[in-house]
Amino acid sequence: MGGAVAVPMWHDRRVMAVSDKKLELLFRRAEGLLLDESGFSADISRLASDEALQNLRELQGDLERSGKSERLKRLERAAGAHRAEAEEYIEKHGICGVMRHPAGDATVFMLPIETLPNHVNNIYAIVREKSHVLFDCGSGIGVSKRDIEFTLSIVRSVFKTEVHLERFDWCVISHAHVDHFGGANELKQHSNAKIAVHELDARVLEQFEERLVVTAKDIDIYWRRAGVSDEECAVLRELYSSTKLYVKSEPVQLKLEDGDRVEGYQAHHVPGHCPGLICLQVNDVLLTSDHVLARITPHQFPQALTPFGGIAHYFRSLKKVRELPGIRLALGGHEEPILDLARRTLEIEEFHRHRLEQVMDLCKTPKTIAGVTEQLFGVQERYGRILAIEEAGAHVEYLHQKGRLKIANLDEVARARDPVIEYVSVS
Ligand SMILES: [Zn+2]
Ligand SMILES: [Zn+2]
Known part of the structure; x- marks a missing residue:
């Protein structure tokens, strides 16, 4: 979610292809046109949405290259005030980045949150009757807080689901990187949500100054x-x-081990990108956080710096989620949904094996x-x-x-x- 900043203009499109990431950002901004007038807030203005739609119309070549021409046509029809078309569009593509994914007896809402300048995280509201779980809580900086409020207001107004920050029962933290957990201090001020995190990352949350x-x-x-x-x-x-200086230590109410459950959702420990990283399984949907992402390969660091990091752990953890039975959809901590999780894990592994050979050469x-x-x-x-x-x-x-x-x-x-x-x- 980019907020109300001016829509960027690309003056020389002959030499500069527009990235999929920028196209996605334009779509999210243009989708503001599907909000009721009352749904607009300081975060998104009708003017910015109009401009974004106009920008998209001028980027036909890039849309075709990335297979998004049809989405623009659908968005134009939906914005033309046909209620049914708008609902169909929102079910398929979401609205301003907020997407609803059915997951067995639960519903998972993807909420894109700007956590650092030009850095967007997806946090998730996992909703069942009488059970609301938040997966990650943003960075705690101003735009991050604003985007949580804005995206939850979309869940309420567009998806007609009463989800409020103060009513979450749990916040499960995927791992101890500030863009994922830095909002914990702020969350605890506004909510009774208990905090759960893998035991290897609990120390970082509880003793952040020492860390x-x-x-x-x-x-x-x-x-x-x-x-x-x-x-x-x-x-x-x-x-x-x-x-990282603005983050303060925060007590953890539940330290997770591999296989533990929170409200019935199972945590799978996947060390590598971070020692205590977990994926959370919500029936047939796997929330993969920074373990598997749709486009970029998650950052790696040596285990010489912290035990349970490093490529060897990472490869084992890729295999672990690849072999999980019954996963229909994976949703990452950044970027778009991953439709074929097994294939994506193989692509990422292949990427690292190639890089290892490059290092051997060097x-x-x-x-x-x-x-x-x-x-x-x-x-x-x-x-x-x-x-x-x-x-x-x-x-x-x-x-x-x-x-x-x-x-x-x-x-x-x-x-x-x-x-x-x-x-x-x-x-
Ligand atoms: Zn991370
Ligand atoms: Zn991240």
């Missing part, structure tokens, strides 16, 4: 060993801590993790640099664990107190 300090120390050592210069370490350290001559990072990702700015070093480091670590890489400067590593490690492929 920040300890991780900052560990990551500093990791960066030095990876070959990051002292000056850059100082910059990255500052950046690493500054984004390390034919000795490289530090910082060196591998630059070759894989080029120059990265700000937080992107931190993520790139972690991603490259996870792949180097996996290959080293499997004996396919070895340390190239062992004598130096043995002698130095704070060594930079170089890796080389074992031929």
